[in-house]
Structure formats: structure tokens, C-alpha cells
Amino acid sequence: MGKLANRKRKTLKSSPFEELENFMLQWFNEVRSTNIPINGPVLKEKPIEIASKLGIQGFFASNSWIDRFKQWRTGSENSGCWSQ
Secondary structure (H helix, E strand, O other): OHHHHHHHOOOOOOOOOHHHHHHHHHHHHHHHOOOOOEOHHHHHHHHHHHHHHHOOOOOOOOHHHHHHHHHHHHOOOOOOOEOO
């Protein structure tokens, strides 16, 4: 049974943009502490701005990246802090 459980376990993959995501989370927490809602266009522009400052090449803030950021880094996509 132990071998079967090991096969079913999923491995956690680290993001190639982990540093960017950490900066985004810090920015997100700072903005949210002022009760300012964050909308889609801002959430697309800010990571591109941060990636540029960090010298990260090839980053694109796709809708799927934004959705994963919302879910993984902030806890929930439907937490009420996201403006439409």
C-alpha cells in the first residue's frame, strides 16, 4: 500500500517566476492593507513591471498565470478582494 500511495502523490513544482511571485505577493498585501480593490488590468500590468525591474526575460502575465497567482499566493480567486 505504501508504494501505491507514493505513485499517487503529486510533486510540488516550483515556479520559474518564484521571485516575481514573491514580489507580487508583497505588493498585493501592501495594496490590500489599504483596502484598495485590485482589478484585472492592474493585475496584468504590475507583474510585467516587476519582471522588467528584476530583469526577467520572457514573462507574460497570461490569464492562467493570473488565476494561479490568485489561487496559490492569495488563498482564493473569489475572496472579494478582486475588482472586476
